[in-house]
Each structure stands twice: as C-alpha cells, then as structure tokens.
Amino acid sequence: MDTHRNYENLDYAIGFGNHVETEALKGAVPKGQNSPQKCAYNLIAEQFSGTAFTLTRASNQKTWLYKIRPSAAHSPFVEAPEFGKYVKNDFMNDHGVTITPNQLRWKRLPLPEKPTTFAEGLVTVCGAGDPSIKQGIAIYLYAANKSMTNSSMFNSDGDFLIVPWEGEMLITTEMGKLTVKPREICVIPRGIKFSVEMNKPIRGYICEVFKGHFKIPDLGPIGANGLANPRDFLVPVAFYENTEEEFQIINKYLGKFYKCTKKGSPYDVVGWHGNYYPYKYNLDLFNAMGTVTFDHPDPSIFTVITCQTDEPGVAVCDFAIFPPRWMVAEHTFRPPYYHRNIMSEYMGNISGQYDAKEDGFQPGYGSLHSLFQGHGPDHESFEKWSNVDLQPIRYPYENLAFMFESTYMLKTCSFVMDDQVSLDHNYFHCWDKLAHNKLGDKP
Known part of the structure; x- marks a missing residue:
C-alpha cells in the first residue's frame, strides 16, 4: 500500500465553479490566447470540455490543459474483465437486478482478502437509468487495500461523488493532487483521469450521476449565508510527472471497463486554467x-x-x-x-x-x-x-x-442482495414493537 508520490503539505486553490489558473512552471499557461501557435516549454494545448460547447457562458464548463503529450497518444482500448466484476450501470432492463419495494439495510462492505485497487474494489448497490442516454444515477461501495501504481482511470459515464468512511485517500488527478479523509468528500467530474493511493485500507461510498454536474444549492429564504460556502471548496493546483514509464489507462465506459497503455504519465499537465476540475470539501x-x-x-x-x-x-x-x-x-x-x-x-x-x-x-x-x-x-x-x-x-x-x-x-x-455486502435480512424487525402500539389516553 506504500505510495510513490508525495502528498504532504499540498497547496490548493479556493472556490466552487470559479475560473482557476495554476501552473507548476512559470509561464506554462499562455496569456491572452488559449491555444497559441507554439506553447512554452514545447507543451501541447488541449481543451477539456465538461459541457456542450453551446451552453450559456454561465453554464459552460471547460479547462485548457498544457501537457507534455496529448491524451490521444495511447494504444487501442481492449476489454478489461478483471475490473467491474460487481459494477452495473444499465438499469433500463431487469437483467442482473432485484426489484423490491422493501426497506433494505446492508452492513459494512468487507475489506478485500487479496490486493485490490480502488478501480477493482467498486461494488454497485443500486441505481436507475442508463449512461448511454445520460440519464440516471448509480450508488456504489468501495473497498481497497492496494495503491494504483503506474495505473490511472477515468469515468466516461458520470461524475463521482466520493464519501470516505475509513482510511485516507491520496488522489492524483490531471489537475493536481488531493488528500481526502473521512469527514471530507471529493467530486471527480466525468472524463478526468485519476489514481488512488493509500497508506492503509480504504472504504467508503460513491454516488455517480449520469447527467449534469453537482453544484451548491440555492439558499432561497435562508439568505446570503449558510450551508456550504463556496470559499471552503478546495481545488488542486498544477502538478506534473515527466517520465518515460508505461502507464495503464482504465476507462469505465457504459458500465464496462476497458484498458490501454500509454507511454509516459497521464499526469503531465504542467499548467491549466478553467472551471472544470475535481474538488474536495470538509464536511466540518x-x-x-x-x-x-x-x-x-x-x-x-x-x-x-x-x-x-x-x-x-x-x-x-x-x-x-x-x-x-x-x-x-x-x-x-x-x-x-x-x-x-x-x-x-x-x-x-x-x-x-x-x-x-x-x-x-x-x-x-x-x-x-x-x-x-x-x-x-x-x-x-x-x-x-x-x-x-x-x-x-x-x-x-x-x-x-x-x-x-x-x-x-x-x-x-x-x-x-446476497452475502456479497452483508444484507441485513432482519432489518424490518426494528419496527416490530411499534406494530403493536395501542391507542392510549389523551396526555
């Protein structure tokens, strides 16, 4: 589980939905033009869009990345059946699902007995819809005890909202590094590559949305202040790796997993600016x-x-x-x-x-x-x-x-619905005594 990156004393940018500009080498982000004829340091400009091009300016989300190598440079993807054994995203038909109106409760997802990375340790609990039409939701548990080394994943199907309850997640993304521990949450929007490392086993919950992105709710009659404040959301700052090593890239696409190889790290973004990025928030x-x-x-x-x-x-x-x-x-x-x-x-x-x-x-x-x-x-x-x-x-x-x-x-x-995640078959008994409640005297 040992990490191979340094996650101590990380810096963060501040804000939610704001335009952020950050560079690991001074001058990596050009001034006055998004995609110049020739970028500094011989970098390659790549636009990363999280919404349709034609949305209103207020709703449009995109980020310009200044990379050592383009994302297109990799071997063809092939199916990766070793991932996603317990992942399901197509809920439009009844294959592989159990439909029940009953109240349900599950105990903890057990820690894996063999070395298991975050990408391998996902278990879908329930959901609705289908990512192919960008409608719906999926809810997961995760349990892992092995760091993703020279391995990266991205999710084409939706945004991941990650809620840890055990162990600190050390996350490297294309935009930079995050640490996320219990009582914090992290959102990794669709398409952003990331790796999860750890010093101890990790477990938690995930909500995936197939359409749209998360935002802070309007406050209405509450007024200007309250609930979660934009200034408390933290955004990673630019970090890059310049290596010739081979990386495995894992892609979740329509609920299935695919893999390819890429020369050099996918975390080669020397500078970036935009409003489409991962972020974390301290629930305290x-x-x-x-x-x-x-x-x-x-x-x-x-x-x-x-x-x-x-x-x-x-x-x-x-x-x-x-x-x-x-x-x-x-x-x-x-x-x-x-x-x-x-x-x-x-x-x-x-x-x-x-x-x-x-x-x-x-x-x-x-x-x-x-x-x-x-x-x-x-x-x-x-x-x-x-x-x-x-x-x-x-x-x-x-x-x-x-x-x-x-x-x-x-x-x-x-x-x-079997023993894979410890379904509590006796949950309904917690209301048994209330079923015998009797009409009493007026207090």
Whole structure:
C-alpha cells in the first residue's frame, strides 16, 4: 500500500465553479490566447470540455490543459474483465437486478482478502437509468487495500461523488493532487483521469450521476449565508510527472471497463486554467440550519451539493448530511419523523451514532428506502425521544451520517442482495414493537 508520490503539505486553490489558473512552471499557461501557435516549454494545448460547447457562458464548463503529450497518444482500448466484476450501470432492463419495494439495510462492505485497487474494489448497490442516454444515477461501495501504481482511470459515464468512511485517500488527478479523509468528500467530474493511493485500507461510498454536474444549492429564504460556502471548496493546483514509464489507462465506459497503455504519465499537465476540475470539501465546515422554536425541518436544509434534473427543484441526487449540531426544538419529536415521500433515500454512516437508529446503523452501513415506503426511527429511539426531558443538546462531533436522495426509483443489483455486502435480512424487525402500539389516553 506504500505510495510513490508525495502528498504532504499540498497547496490548493479556493472556490466552487470559479475560473482557476495554476501552473507548476512559470509561464506554462499562455496569456491572452488559449491555444497559441507554439506553447512554452514545447507543451501541447488541449481543451477539456465538461459541457456542450453551446451552453450559456454561465453554464459552460471547460479547462485548457498544457501537457507534455496529448491524451490521444495511447494504444487501442481492449476489454478489461478483471475490473467491474460487481459494477452495473444499465438499469433500463431487469437483467442482473432485484426489484423490491422493501426497506433494505446492508452492513459494512468487507475489506478485500487479496490486493485490490480502488478501480477493482467498486461494488454497485443500486441505481436507475442508463449512461448511454445520460440519464440516471448509480450508488456504489468501495473497498481497497492496494495503491494504483503506474495505473490511472477515468469515468466516461458520470461524475463521482466520493464519501470516505475509513482510511485516507491520496488522489492524483490531471489537475493536481488531493488528500481526502473521512469527514471530507471529493467530486471527480466525468472524463478526468485519476489514481488512488493509500497508506492503509480504504472504504467508503460513491454516488455517480449520469447527467449534469453537482453544484451548491440555492439558499432561497435562508439568505446570503449558510450551508456550504463556496470559499471552503478546495481545488488542486498544477502538478506534473515527466517520465518515460508505461502507464495503464482504465476507462469505465457504459458500465464496462476497458484498458490501454500509454507511454509516459497521464499526469503531465504542467499548467491549466478553467472551471472544470475535481474538488474536495470538509464536511466540518458545513453551516447547519435548524429550528429554534418547534418541529423537525425537512432534510433538504442539510444539502451540501446537488445535481438537478431538467425539472427545477427535482434532484438526480441531493447530498445531505446530518452533522453535529445543537438541537433546541420545543414540544417536538427531534429525530426524523416517520415518513413516506416521492424520493428514494440511500443513507450511510460516516462515524458515530445516527439518532434515529443509535445501535442499528454503524459506520459503513447503508440503507435504502424506496418511494413511499414508510420508514423512520426504530422502537428504542421512538421511546427515548418521545419521553426524554427536552433540553438543548449538542449532537457530539463523532456523529456524522449522510443521505443520497434521488427522484429516481432505484433498482438493486442482484449481487448485493446476497452475502456479497452483508444484507441485513432482519432489518424490518426494528419496527416490530411499534406494530403493536395501542391507542392510549389523551396526555
């Protein structure tokens, strides 16, 4: 698991969606012209577009890369069946999926028994749609114990939102290097090459969106400040490798994996400028909103970033967190109330306890509650929070859970409905005692 790159004392640019300009050698980025006749240092100019050329200026995302070698210089891609054994992206048919409306919960994805890289350790849990039409979503778990050495991958199908819960990820991208540890997230937009190294085994969650990109939600009546602030998102700065070594390039394309070889490192970008890049965010910097009178607000107030469908206000994925915070509501059942809604909810736990299921939802666990399926606190949490003396309390720092919430009806992969990721067949029993609840006297 030893790394071969230095990830200490990294520098970052600041901002979300801003135009960033960075160079590892002074003068690598030309001034006044995107693609000059001859670039400095004999570099090659390459435009990298993350949106259609003809979008409005406000929506257009692209970056100019100044590279030692063009991305086109590699051997032909061939199928790579050693990758993607537990990856599925085509949810438009029912092959390889299990359709069930039941409430589902999974225990931790086991650590691999043999050396496994991030690219090899992906397991699709559920999803909807199809990347070939750029519509839909996929949710994964990952577990790895081996660094990607002289190996790089990129995803043609969608953006990866990575949520670690165990171990620090050391990520090299075409735009530079990032370190991402639990309580941080990272977004790697589609098409950007990256490698994951580690000093210890890593595990976590991923949400992939097949259309659009993540953005910070509008604040509406909250006003100018709150939730996630643009200044707290960190962007890598230019870093390059100038080597003659051969690299393996892995491409996830329409849910399958392909590989090719390339002379020299794909991380040969000496300078770049643009607004299409990977970024990371520390969840401890989230400014949570909540009631100071009564009632439990909707979880949308905890949205960190969102990817919207073509229908405004309806999300491919809202990424919401349930962070440490003060709870002061009066005359209120404080955990999430029992509910049914039109969204699919996949939840995960990064650390500590989740207040609605304090013993039954450990770090690394996941749950899926589909459209209109009732769910909420287990019996023990219901009894505790129905009878506790309501005083202002602060949820401890260790407690941090999250939710991928989507408008799509998610199908589960057949291989996660067996023991591959420890499906909890007894999950539904957490509400058994509540099924015998009796009508009581008026309080």
